[in-house]
Amino acid sequence: MPLLYPLLLAAALFGVGLYGVLARRNAVLMLLGVELMLNAVNLNLVAFDAWFADAMHTGQVLTLFTITLAAAEIGLGLAIVLALYRAVRTIDVDRVGEDV
Amino acid sequence: MTLAELVFLVLAVIAVGSALLSMTSGQLVHSALWLVVTLGAVAGCFLLMTAEFVAWVQVLVYVGSVVVLVIFALMLTRQSTGEKSAEVTGNRWLAAILGVVAAIGLGATMIAGFRGEEIEGRRIGTAGSIGHALFTDWVLPFEILSGVLLAALVGAIVISRSGSDR
Numbered sequence: 282m283p284l285l286y287p288l289l290l291a292a293a294l295f296g297v298g299l300y301g302v303l304a305r306r307n308a309v310l311m312l313l314g315v316e317l318m319l320n321a322v323n324l325n326l327v328a329f330d331a332w333f334a335d336a337m338h339t340g341q342v343l344t345l346f347t348i349t350l351a352a353a354e355i356g357l358g359l360a361i362v363l364a365l366y367r368a369v370r371t372i373d374v375d376r377v378g379e380d381v
Numbered sequence: 382m383t384l385a386e387l388v389f390l391v392l393a394v395i396a397v398g399s400a401l402l403s404m405t406s407g408q409l410v411h412s413a414l415w416l417v418v419t420l421g422a423v424a425g426c427f428l429l430m431t432a433e434f435v436a437w438v439q440v441l442v443y444v445g446s447v448v449v450l451v452i453f454a455l456m457l458t459r460q461s462t463g464e465k466s467a468e469v470t471g472n473r474w475l476a477a478i479l480g481v482v483a484a485i486g487l488g489a490t491m492i493a494g495f496r497g498e499e500i501e502g503r504r505i506g507t508a509g510s511i512g513h514a515l516f517t518d519w520v521l522p523f524e525i526l527s528g529v530l531l532a533a534l535v536g537a538i539v540i541s542r543s544g545s546d547r
Contacts, residue, residue, distance in 0.1 A: 285495060286393065292483075293397045300479070307409065314404060327430050330506070331502060342514055346526055348435075355451070363458065
């Protein structure tokens with residue numbers, strides 16, 4: 282399989298995720314965009330690992346670490362979003378701080 | 382074109398299409414559910430790139446728990462004012478331009494650097510080989526990561542509790 286296929290897929294997913302983070306108004310959906318960008322990075326790591334045939338499996342082990350960190354990040358992020366919701370009763374990032 | 386390449390291209394189209402739907406859908410829960418399709422397609426891409434253990438971890442952690450967490454958060458923060466919260470901000474066109482520019486820039490860099498390279502799949506990432514690498518060469522990062530997870534767990538509990546006291 283050409284190495285370019287997964288790399289171009291990752292570039293496209295990263296672009297979509299970037300759009301989601303910048304354009305979404307809901308804080309939870311911004312976190313979804315971050316997850317999409319992290320997945321694009323994972324795709325790159327796995328593709329380069331398979332291409333390089335690394336004896337230490339660097340890319341795939343780092344992918345596992347990234348998945349773990351993403352799980353920790355989404356847990357903390359959602360806790361912060363829930364705290365924000367309890368404080369100002371909205372998670373609309375455009376309206377937070379306008380009228381508390 | 383081999384069968385694996387054909388399947389990969391189909392999965393890639395599914396992944397990008399459902400990612401676009403997920404990021405543009407007006408319904409909050411639909412958005413999270415389209416993300417499940419994207420993550421599942423990416424797991425299939427991992428399988429085709431001979432990373433079978435990573436593919437199943439992706440299914441377990443992302444599709445299994447992260448999306449469930451997100452759906453719970455969406456339901457807990459549902460606003461009674463209606464569906465306005467799902468909308469996009471006013472600078473969506475700037476965001477779209479930036480996203481397209483980022484994708485084209487990254488893609489052009491990849492094409493310039495790695496055109497003509499082939500993935501041959503000489504080392505398959507089975508659970509055995511990944512586990513061996515993880516517990517011989519990568520023990521220290523693995524242990525540090527367990528500390529990070531514990532810190533995130535405690536942090537999430539502290540943040541949730543301090544909010545409910547007020």
